[in-house]
Amino acid sequence: MNNHLSICTSHALLIIMCFFMTGCNNSKSIKKEQNVTVFHGNVIYTSTPDTFQVLEHGYIVVDQDGIIQSVGTTLPEEYQSATVEELGDKLLIPAMNDLHVHAPQFRNQAIAMDKELLSWLEAFTFPEEKRFSDVRYAQQVYKHFIHTLWLNGTMRASTFATIHKESTLLLADMFDQSGMGAKIGLVAMNRNCPDFLQNTTEEYLSDFDELIRHTEKMSLVDPIVTPRFVPTCTPEMLSALGNLAVDNQLPVQSHLSENKGEIQWVKELDPSSSCYGDNYKKYKLFGQTPTLMAHCCYSEGVEEQMIADCGVMVVHCPTSNSNLSSGCAPIRRFLEKGIKVSLGTDISGGHQASIFHVMQHAIQISKLRYAQSNGKEPFLKLSEAFHMATKVGGSFFGKVGSFEPGYEFDALVIDDSSLNELSASANYIVSPYTLLQRLERLVYIGDDRQIERRFCKGKEIADPLLTLADSVK
Amino acid sequence: MNNHLSICTSHALLIIMCFFMTGCNNSKSIKKEQNVTVFHGNVIYTSTPDTFQVLEHGYIVVDQDGIIQSVGTTLPEEYQSATVEELGDKLLIPAMNDLHVHAPQFRNQAIAMDKELLSWLEAFTFPEEKRFSDVRYAQQVYKHFIHTLWLNGTMRASTFATIHKESTLLLADMFDQSGMGAKIGLVAMNRNCPDFLQNTTEEYLSDFDELIRHTEKMSLVDPIVTPRFVPTCTPEMLSALGNLAVDNQLPVQSHLSENKGEIQWVKELDPSSSCYGDNYKKYKLFGQTPTLMAHCCYSEGVEEQMIADCGVMVVHCPTSNSNLSSGCAPIRRFLEKGIKVSLGTDISGGHQASIFHVMQHAIQISKLRYAQSNGKEPFLKLSEAFHMATKVGGSFFGKVGSFEPGYEFDALVIDDSSLNELSASANYIVSPYTLLQRLERLVYIGDDRQIERRFCKGKEIADPLLTLADSVK
Numbered sequence: 001m002n003n004h005l006s007i008c009t010s011h012a013l014l015i016i017m018c019f020f021m022t023g024c025n026n027s028k029s030i031k032k033e034q035n036v037t038v039f040h041g042n043v044i045y046t047s048t049p050d051t052f053q054v055l056e057h058g059y060i061v062v063d064q065d066g067i068i069q070s071v072g073t074t075l076p077e078e079y080q081s082a083t084v085e086e087l088g089d090k091l092l093i094p095a096m097n098d099l100h101v102h103a104p105q106f107r108n109q110a111i112a113m114d115k116e117l118l119s120w121l122e123a124f125t126f127p128e129e130k131r132f133s134d135v136r137y138a139q140q141v142y143k144h145f146i147h148t149l150w151l152n153g154t155m156r157a158s159t160f161a162t163i164h165k166e167s168t169l170l171l172a173d174m175f176d177q178s179g180m181g182a183k184i185g186l187v188a189m190n191r192n193c194p195d196f197l198q199n200t201t202e203e204y205l206s207d208f209d210e211l212i213r214h215t216e217k218m219s220l221v222d223p224i225v226t227p228r229f230v231p232t233c234t235p236e237m238l239s240a241l242g243n244l245a246v247d248n249q250l251p252v253q254s255h256l257s258e259n260k261g262e263i264q265w266v267k268e269l270d271p272s273s274s275c276y277g278d279n280y281k282k283y284k285l286f287g288q289t290p291t292l293m294a295h296c297c298y299s300e301g302v303e304e305q306m307i308a309d310c311g312v313m314v315v316h317c318p319t320s321n322s323n324l325s326s327g328c329a330p331i332r333r334f335l336e337k338g339i340k341v342s343l344g345t346d347i348s349g350g351h352q353a354s355i356f357h358v359m360q361h362a363i364q365i366s367k368l369r370y371a372q373s374n375g376k377e378p379f380l381k382l383s384e385a386f387h388m389a390t391k392v393g394g395s396f397f398g399k400v401g402s403f404e405p406g407y408e409f410d411a412l413v414i415d416d417s418s419l420n421e422l423s424a425s426a427n428y429i430v431s432p433y434t435l436l437q438r439l440e441r442l443v444y445i446g447d448d449r450q451i452e453r454r455f456c457k458g459k460e461i462a463d464p465l466l467t468l469a470d471s472v473k
Numbered sequence: 474m475n476n477h478l479s480i481c482t483s484h485a486l487l488i489i490m491c492f493f494m495t496g497c498n499n500s501k502s503i504k505k506e507q508n509v510t511v512f513h514g515n516v517i518y519t520s521t522p523d524t525f526q527v528l529e530h531g532y533i534v535v536d537q538d539g540i541i542q543s544v545g546t547t548l549p550e551e552y553q554s555a556t557v558e559e560l561g562d563k564l565l566i567p568a569m570n571d572l573h574v575h576a577p578q579f580r581n582q583a584i585a586m587d588k589e590l591l592s593w594l595e596a597f598t599f600p601e602e603k604r605f606s607d608v609r610y611a612q613q614v615y616k617h618f619i620h621t622l623w624l625n626g627t628m629r630a631s632t633f634a635t636i637h638k639e640s641t642l643l644l645a646d647m648f649d650q651s652g653m654g655a656k657i658g659l660v661a662m663n664r665n666c667p668d669f670l671q672n673t674t675e676e677y678l679s680d681f682d683e684l685i686r687h688t689e690k691m692s693l694v695d696p697i698v699t700p701r702f703v704p705t706c707t708p709e710m711l712s713a714l715g716n717l718a719v720d721n722q723l724p725v726q727s728h729l730s731e732n733k734g735e736i737q738w739v740k741e742l743d744p745s746s747s748c749y750g751d752n753y754k755k756y757k758l759f760g761q762t763p764t765l766m767a768h769c770c771y772s773e774g775v776e777e778q779m780i781a782d783c784g785v786m787v788v789h790c791p792t793s794n795s796n797l798s799s800g801c802a803p804i805r806r807f808l809e810k811g812i813k814v815s816l817g818t819d820i821s822g823g824h825q826a827s828i829f830h831v832m833q834h835a836i837q838i839s840k841l842r843y844a845q846s847n848g849k850e851p852f853l854k855l856s857e858a859f860h861m862a863t864k865v866g867g868s869f870f871g872k873v874g875s876f877e878p879g880y881e882f883d884a885l886v887i888d889d890s891s892l893n894e895l896s897a898s899a900n901y902i903v904s905p906y907t908l909l910q911r912l913e914r915l916v917y918i919g920d921d922r923q924i925e926r927r928f929c930k931g932k933e934i935a936d937p938l939l940t941l942a943d944s945v946k
Contacts, residue, residue, distance in 0.1 A: 107895060107903065110917035111910045113836070114854050140903055144895040259844075322837035325844045325852060351833075351917040360824075363586070364795035364834075368841065371732075371798045379798060381587050422580060422617040437584045444583035444824045447920060 035064045037458070038079055041087025041413070042435050043071065045094050045403040049335075049387040053403070054435050059084075060092065062409040066458020071403050091414035091438060094401050095155035095454060096355035097393030100253070100294040100315040100344025102160045103171055104132050106145040108348035117259065117324050122194075125348070129162045130196050138167035139174075139472045146178050146464045151448045152354040155410045155456040156181035156397045158253055158292055158315075158344075160226055163187050163199040165207040169214050173471065176218040178464040180456050181397050181410075185226030185253055186211055188241055193232045201237045205244060212248065220397075220457060222251075224292075229255040230266045230279045242284030251290040251396070253315075254280065257303065258295035259326040275303035277312075287312045290396060294344055295320075296334070297327040304337065313340040313396060316388065318361045320349035328365045332377045335384070342393035343385070356443045359385040382440055413453035416442055508537045510931070511552055514560025514886070515908050516544065518567050518876040522808075522860040526876070527908050532557075533565065535882040539931020544876050564887035564911060567874050568628035568927060569828035570866030573726070573767040573788040573817025575633045576644055577602050577611070579618040581821035590732065590797050595667075598821070602635045603669050611640035612647075612945045619651050619937045624921045625827040628883045628929040629654035629870045631726055631765055631788075631817075633699055636660050636672040638680040642687050646944065649691040651937045653929050654870050654883075658699030658726055659684055661714055666705045674710045678717060685721065693870075693930060695724075697765075702728040703739045703752045715757030724763040724869070727753065730776065731768035732799040748776035750785075760785045763869060767817055768793075769807070770800040777810065786813040786869060789861065791834045793822030801838045805850045808857070815866035816858070829916045832858040855913055886926035889915055 043058035061070040061079050070076050075084075105125060112124045132138045149157055159182055161168040168186045175182040188204045189197065199207070211223045225245040227233045233241070245252050257263055257276050266276045273279045277299065280286040286293075287310025294315040299307060307314060316329055334341050343358045344350070352358060363380045370379040394401020400408050419441050423432045433441065442450055454461045516531035534543040534552050543549050548557075578598060585597045605611045622630055632655055634641040641659045648655040661677045662670065672680070684696045698718040700706045706714070718725050730736055730749050739749045746752045750772065753759040759766075760783025767788040772780060780787060789802055807814050816831045817823070825831060832855075839853040867874020873881050892914050896905045906914065915923055927934045 110914040111906065113913060113917060137903070140895065319837075322840055325840040327844045328841060353918075361837075364792075365841075367795055367798040368801060368838075371800045422613065433584065440586060441583040444586060445826075 036069060036079060036082055037062045038075060038082045038084045039087060039092055039411070040075075040084045041090050041092040043092050043403060044435060044439050046383050046387040046391060047402050047404055049384045050381075052383050052386070052436060052439070056435060058092075060403055060409070060411075062458050064458075066409050068403060068405050068407045068409050070405060087413055090452065091416060091435070091442070093412050093414060093439070094390040094394070094403060095410040095412050095456065096153045096389055097342065097397065097401060098149065098154045098157040098345050098355055099292055099313070099342040099393045099396060100317055101149075101157050101347050103142055103145050104129050104138070104160075104162045104167075105348035106141050106148065109353065110348070110351040113323055113351065117261075117326075120324070126194050126197050130194075132162040132164045132167040135164075135166045135170055135472050138164070138170055139470055142167075142171050142174050143464065143468050143470075146174055146180065146468065148353045150178065150180065150454060150461060150464050151451075152356070153412045153448070153451045153454060154353075154355055155454060155461065156220075156394065156400060158183040158185070158224060158396065160185045160187055160228075160253070163189060163197060165210060168207075168211060170472065172211065172215050172218065172221050172223075174464070174468055176215075176221045177468055179220075179459050179461045180464075181220035181400075183222055183224035183251060183253070183396070184211065184215065185224045187226050187228050188237055189228040189232040190237050191232055191234050193228075201240045204237070205240060208244060225250050225252045225285070227254050227280075227285065229262075230276065231262065231269060235270070235283070238279070238283040238285060242288070245289045246284050249289055251292070252280075252285050253292040254285065254294070256280070256293040256296050257298045258321070259324070260298060263298055275301070275306065277303045277306050281306060281310065286310050292342075292396065294346065295326065295329065297321055297329045300330070304333070304339075307334075308337045308339050311340070313342055313392070315344040316341050316362055317344040317346035317350055317358070318365045319352050319358055320344075320346035322361065322365065323351060324349050328369050330369070330377075331362065331366060331380065332369070340392055340395070341388050342396065343389045354447070355389045356446060359389050359443055362388070382443065386443070409455055409458045411455040412451050414442060414450050415452040416446065416450045418449060419446060509542060509552060509555055510535045511548060511555045511557045512560060512565055512884075513557045514563050514565040516565050516876060517908060517912050519856050519860040519864060520875050520877055522857040523854075525856050525859070525909060525912070529908060531565075533876055533882070533884075535931050537931075539882050541876060541878050541880045541882050543878060560886055563925065564889060564908070564915070566885050566887060566912070567863040567867070567876060568883040568885050568929065569626045569862055570815065570870065570874060571622065571627045571630040571818050571828055572765055572786070572815040572866045572869060573790055574622075574630055574820050576615055576618050577605050577633075577635045577640075578821035579614050579621065582826065583821070583824040586796055586824065590734075590799075593797070599667050599670050603667075605635040605637045605640040608639045608643055608945050611637070611643055612943055615640075615644050615647050616937065616941050616943075619647055619653065619941065621826045623651065623653065623927060623934060623937050624924075625829070626885045626921070626924045626927060627826075627828055628927060628934065629693075629867065629873060631656040631658070631697060631869065633658045633660055633701075633726070636662060636670060636677075638683060641680075641684060643945065645684065645688050645691065645694050645696075647937070647941055649688075649694045650941055652693070652932050652934045653937075654693035654873075656695055656697035656724060656726070656869070657684065657688065658697045660699050660701050661710055662701040662705040663710050664705060664707050666701075674713045677710070678713060681717060698723050698725045698758070700727050700753075700758065702735075703749065704735065704742060708743070708756070711752070711756040711758060715761070718762045719757050722762055724765070725758050726765040727758065727767070729753070729766040729769050730771045731794070732797070733771060736771055748774070748779065750776045750779050754779060754783065759783050765815075765869065767819065768799065768802065770794055770802045773803070777807070777812075780807075781810045781812050784813070786815055786865070788817040789814050789835055790817040790819035790823055790831070791838045792825050792831055793817075793819035795834065795838065796824060797822050801842050803842070803850075804835065804839060804853065805842070813865055813868070814861050815869065816862045827920065828862045829919060832862050833917055835861070855916065859916070882928055882931040884928040885924050887915060887923050888925040889919065889923045891922060892919060
């Protein structure tokens with residue numbers, strides 16, 4: 001076993017060395033004295049939800065800190081002598097952001113889909129999360145989890161881990177090593193769940209303190225306060241978590257109004273709250289610091305207004321909501337109210353690790369709402385879904401998710417030639433797709449095969465399966 | 474141009490020759506004197522909708538005509554000396570059947586998804602179909618279309634072509650050359666559509682007669698009578714098509730009750746019909762011969778009963794119905810009424826060429842109906858969706874879509890090791906998925922990369938991009 005691991009590690013090191021010695025790619029080398037990298041390709045992004053910015057053979061100038069200095073169809077005078085990363089006819093788009101994902105449920109991805117929520121939690125989710133008391137198990141699963149995010153072009157994620165401190169610290173380490181960005185959610189849960197998967201408030205506060213110190217020097221990895229959801233946290237626990245968040249100015253994430261049974265349950269647990277969301281708000285877990293609430297399928301009236309007023313970001317997880325028969329979240333209404341909406345895979349309630357697939361499903365579901373409202377509720381346009389996946393989701397991590405100057409350069413280089421074989425092979429008549437049609441085909445029928453290169457804050461990210469060493473033997 | 478094509482053709486021929494000289498694959502050669510092929514692998518299929526037949530390391534014996542002689546966990550005595558095709562731990566499942574797909578819309582796959590039905594038809598669909606008056610254009614598109622079906626494991630398809638005879642004859646030729654099965658739908662349309670895309674009843678009857686003669690000697694390719702839909706066909710045309718179908722005992726395919734506007738339009742065109750479907754029935758296009766009706770999102774009451782009574786097969790196209798905001802077809806109700814329901818990609822209303830993806834979306838949509846009915850309308854189980862995709866869809870082509878004795882061997886060999894990297898790499902703790910979990914993961918997160926080999930009626934099918942020669946220069 002140890003031999004096997006050492007061989008793997010040496011192999012990985014060799015690959016990393018070769019990788020850096022060859023300059024990370026086969027394009028022209030970057031002129032170091034200039035301290036910028038110029039990317040030249042077909043640039044597409046959404047600075048606003050209503051339309052795409054499309055720069056055919058555009059230029060993006062990225063400084064040594066990974067910050068975008070300039071974007072346009074011409075290269076500004078001061079960068080004329082910089083050597084250019086020539087992307088040819090490829091697309092250059094912002095990387096994806098996954099704002100709600102359960103890292104320890106990775107192995108349950110796309111199994112037990114015929115189960116309903118409660119039996120699914122009991123038979124599959126909780127027993128799987130229990131295994132993360134074993135840090136060696138966690139190491140195997142988390143490595144493949146991070147690899148899968150990477151594969152699908154997701155460079156930043158807000159993740160739920162488990163109640164287990166050691167595994168959660170390891171998850172932070174692994175994200176940090178990968179070069180990708182993450183909010184790491186040590187999970188709090190102390191009631192209405194199996195004994196084997198509970199922590200006390202005291203344990204949580206102590207473990208979280210260690211997580212804060214552990215991640216202090218990591219540049220793109222931070223902790224996030226994570227009550228699992230109201231039914232599994234006593235008011236005392238929620239209260240302590242709210243203080244923890246506010247005192248340390250830490251972000252918060254949880255679940256809200258996912259399905260009707262759950263909402264009824266929350267009401268029974270605390271009849272005094274005005275709505276499900278109020279259970280978080282009264283304990284300072286609802287916008288007092290940056291807050292993510294996943295699902296919100298049935299948030300309306302008081303709760304919807306509270307989300308808007310408190311600046312809580314809704315994380316729309318349409319594949320999960322379909323798989324678990326939760327329903328269709330009223331995303332158009334949220335947008336009209338000015339609520340920020342980002343996207344999440346919600347693995348393993350959602351089966352797809354690709355935010356492109358989530359985008360697609362978000363549009364499809366919005367079209368069903370459009371049909372059922374007899375056309376009164378407009379469906380989501382591709383640019384709106386793309387904006388959620390990039391600029392809105394990215395905003396939770398800083399200036400991330402757009403190609404405007406001042407933004408961190410999180411980007412994907414897309415070689416979609418395999419999606420355009422027909423145009424390429426037929427030198428007779430068949431006209432090529434436009435740049436926006438190429439993007440649309442990528443979102444709808446593309447997969448990881450079209451993602452050629454991935455950047456997070458200006459740094460090219462290599463496959464985590466190759467770069468992540470097994471620190472636990 | 475001609476040089477280029479000849480080089481391609483020679484190249485393809487060379488590959489085909491190598492292919493046959495090496496025996497189509499690298500497994501043990503088949504003992505010819507026995508005249509059967511024995512496949513040994515993990516066999517999964519659905520002889521009924523409610524459950525999967527799972528044979529761990531099972532045997533399927535296929536005779537020289539491609540007919541299954543035996544299936545079981547042991548190899549019957551009489552085949553003991555036959556050489557076995559050893560599939561190891563791979564899965565062996567029935568191939569997919571696509572019962573509703575528009576071949577000429579292949580180039581429009583996954584573009585213009587933000588458009589609504591009518592503007593989409595006018596701006597994208599009709600102009601694209603017009604191009605098939607040019608048989609060289611058709612040759613390019615149809616080759617890639619057939620390749621894409623093949624890639625995604627679809628071995629039989631019922632296709633709409635266009636109104637153009639030459640291109641449609643070519644489509645039949647190409648399917649025949651590929652070895653895959655198809656119903657070829659020369660399209661009839663003579664009103665309410667652009668002048669450039671209309672044929673007369675007389676033209677259709679004459680062209681269809683040529684299609685019948687042209688396909689007479691093809692073993693797996695047949696013509697299917699194809700009125701586009703009621704709004705584009707005069708009563709006189711429908712009447713002539715009904716006679717054509719009944720007199721020649723030909724199957725029929727069309728569209729039914731896809732969206733509310735269309736249903737209203739049909740009612741205005743013929744207020745005397747009891748329902749949309751009655752417009753087909755009274756012209757003998759509704760079950761008088763085997764009939765496919767795509768969509769049926771709003772078929773209820775009289776029409777639903779008519780579908781059941783006439784034995785019409787509903788083709789459920791959930792991705793298309795979502796993309797075009799059509800709605801959610803009441804599939805559970807259809808099944809409870811004993812209506813046969815198969816699946817279709819409906820490219821390019823549907824964006825996915827993979828029936829696995831259609832299966833997945835059918836389940837998701839049924840779960841939204843389940844949620845909206847407060848649990849009264851049970852959602853589709855995976856086995857039910859799989860049964861629709863294989864045995865029900867296959868029944869339109871004969872004894873196809875199951876692995877029971879007497880069925881034609883249409884099969885896919887699945888190497889899903891790439892979906893199970895975590896289990897494979899972690900020799901520590903992580904337990905392997907069960908066979909059914911592996912199938913579920915294939916359906917939900919798999920793609921063409923897991924489909925290693927494809928068989929249609931016992932014959933292994935090679936990539937049509939390699940085997941289809943360009944007959945039109």
